[in-house]
Amino acid sequence: MPRLFLFVGADQGDWTVTSQRTLAGEGLAPVSAVTMLGTEAAPGSGTWALRGITSNERYVERAEKTQLLAVQEGLSRPQARCAALIPIRKTAAWWALTQDERRAVFEAQSHHTEIGLRYLPAIARRLHHCRDLGEAEPFDFLTWFEFAPEHTSAFDDLLAALRASPEWAYVDREVEVRLSR
């Protein structure tokens, strides 16, 4: 199973950009398409390339994992013609918290997993970590979402709920790229 993925923003690619906006911090150069590559391939002629690696879960506990596994679906469903790439970076204050403090913000205060569960199986998601790939990564996480067009408003609601949570006070860079194929 590949773990390292490259997201290339360019003039052409697998997914057509339908909107691109910056929610916090520095943006990304506007592109017309995004392609997700399953290996650390050469980024070629893209405008930008972001890399991230799937990893072990950092907050989810067994009872939550059991719930997630029971309902979540994978990427590449034929009906999932909409996608979103959301790179975020968290503040130094976040990374200085201890595990119990981060877990408290993530779930007890922000209900991150609980909110995500409400939108399953409609919204499929894969989280990629960047922070420990090297010293100079521009983001900490790249989240990739896929859903059918009729679930677009549910996806809007999911993002609104997460962004209104205490956890988002620790987000200092966020870009949202909406896509279709």
Added chain:
Amino acid sequence: MPRLFLFVGADQGDWTVTSQRTLAGEGLAPVSAVTMLGTEAAPGSGTWALRGITSNERYVERAEKTQLLAVQEGLSRPQARCAALIPIRKTAAWWALTQDERRAVFEAQSHHTEIGLRYLPAIARRLHHCRDLGEAEPFDFLTWFEFAPEHTSAFDDLLAALRASPEWAYVDREVEVRLSR
């Protein structure tokens, strides 16, 4: 502050190898010296080079962190003329555990932080993560220890206590390189 470190095993270097042994899994080619470099420098003519990155803590809770900060000392103390580089890899079963399960093995069952605290400030330590640097890293963690020669038997006790803990059932590759300068 640099986060990415390179440990180069070679014929010559900053730290002289006094012993090198394999505790689990595949060993490392024997070397005479190890040098720790503070950036991702070219490994040059070394026999092997292992890289790791410091990161946020994954298990320590605030009360433990407060205790650690009160007593731990940093690297490069003049009297700390002994060191050890201990690369380890954990099993797929470990990485498939959820956060609460890993924390239970790490602390409730194995008392990892509690054991480490007993040897402070004599034994200084820095943990480097490798697993999320890429898909093909040979180890998951590189731990670097420094201590004065008179604390060698305390260091032996620390290693024995950790290796006897339930957490070590999840270690499938471990090499120990003892060093002096």
